[in-house]
Amino acid sequence: MAPQRRAAPRGPEGGGTGTGAGAGQGRGGRRRHSSPSAKRSRGQQESRWRWLRAAFLLLTTAAIGALLSWRYLGAEDGVTEVLARRRENLQDKFIEIPCSEDYDSQKRFEGCTPRKCGRGVTDAVITREEAERIRRIAERGLSLGGSDGGASILDLHSGALSLGKHFVNLYRYFGDKIQDIFTEEDFALYRDVRQRIQQRIAQAFGINSSSMYLTKPTFFSRINNTEAKTTHDEYWHPHVDKVTYGSFDYTSLLYLSDYSEDFGGGRFVFMDAGSNKTIEPQAGRVSFFTSGSENLHRVEKVHWGTRYAITISFTCNPDHGIGDPVLT
Structure with missing residues (x-):
């Protein structure tokens, strides 16, 4: 008796590939x-x-x-490490880094010109409630104008305000109406916040706060995802503050809105070689750093929502100092 052959495996459509009419083994063991x-x-x-x-x-x-x-x-x-995450509560975080040569080509001011360089983040200097009050100052001022592009500026010191594709002097352009927009309490809060940030920077870098001077530009920024109309709207390019502005020795930013809640994108990025670091803004958070090439940085493009912040800058050169804004 001839041995029985096993049936061939079933194909993908469920049909037999080796059995059935016209294929496989015939009767009596004979293959057809x-x-x-x-x-x-x-x-x-x-x-x-x-x-x-x-x-x-x-x-x-x-x-x-x-x-x-x-x-x-x-x-x-390039964002490979987050220095400060949204919803974190950082008392004081400071990272020391080597100073660049940017400070060597200018007059040094002992007790102020950076010998110790670095960057810091704190959520313990300005309260969230104070940040919200500061933001309302920015919102009221920027409601008078605003850029046609994505980035609008309000500088209470010089009066510079974005208006369309240009800038106007807020105090001259609106005159006495300014008294209906801002109050003395607004400017007092602004001054108090600036002083506390200045003291925190001095403490971190081991210098005397009285040797630091507020310098220009110090300004509110409002950024959204509107297409840029002029170079002033292109806020996302990498830059060095000391190269861009000259007088800066120490830079700080007070964030007035929340990353991922009020806006998407818009993180602050330190562009370190091979291992960039980022800060996720939240209302009341302060970041600060020495202004030289050791802290090359940029801001990511804002993809949705609106990002509010205030840049407060300091110099060691009294000739470049400015006073606090005054409501006139």
């Missing part, structure tokens, strides 16, 4: 030749398998390519 239709069927099934394997390979390759592209773009973005 495949008909032309059976050969065509096997050819079609093999073609389907080849197509499925090719499609699977293509999809797998595309997925791997997408993953590599995502990782590459992430590396290009």
Whole structure:
């Protein structure tokens, strides 16, 4: 008696590939030749398998390519470490870094010109409630104007206010109406906040706060995702404050709105070689740093919502100092 042959595996469509009419084994153990239709069927099934394997390979390759592209773009973005996360409560965080040579080419002021350089973040200097009050000052002032592009500026010291594609002097342009926009209490709060930030910077860098002078520009910023209309709206370019402004020795930012809640994007990024660091803004958070090339930085583009902050800058040179704004 001839041995029995096992049936061939079932194909992808559920049809037998080695049993049934015209294929496999005939009666009495005799093998019959495949008909032309059976050969065509096997050819079609093999073609389907080849197509499925090719499609699977293509999809797998595309997925791997997408993953590599995502990782590459992430590396290009350069944010590899978060110094301060949203919803963190940082008492004092300070990182010392080597000073650049930017301070060597100018007159030094002992007890102030940076010999110790670095960057810090704190949520313990300005309360959230104070930040919200400061933000309302910015909102009222910027309601008088605003840029056509994504970045609007309000400088209470000089009176500079974004208006369309230009700037106007807030105090001259609106005259006595300013008294209806701001109060003496607003300016007193502004002054008090500035003084506390100045003292915190002096403490971190081991200098006397009285040797530091407020310098220009010191300003509110309001940023949204509106397309830039002029170079003034292109806030996202990497820069060094001391190179850009000259008088800066110490820079600080007080954030007045919350990353991921009030706006998306808009994080502050220190552009370190190979390992950039980022700060996620939240209302009341203060970041500060020496203004030289050791702290090359940029702000990410804001993708949605509105980001409010105030930049407060200090110099060691009394010739570059300015006074606190006064409501006139």
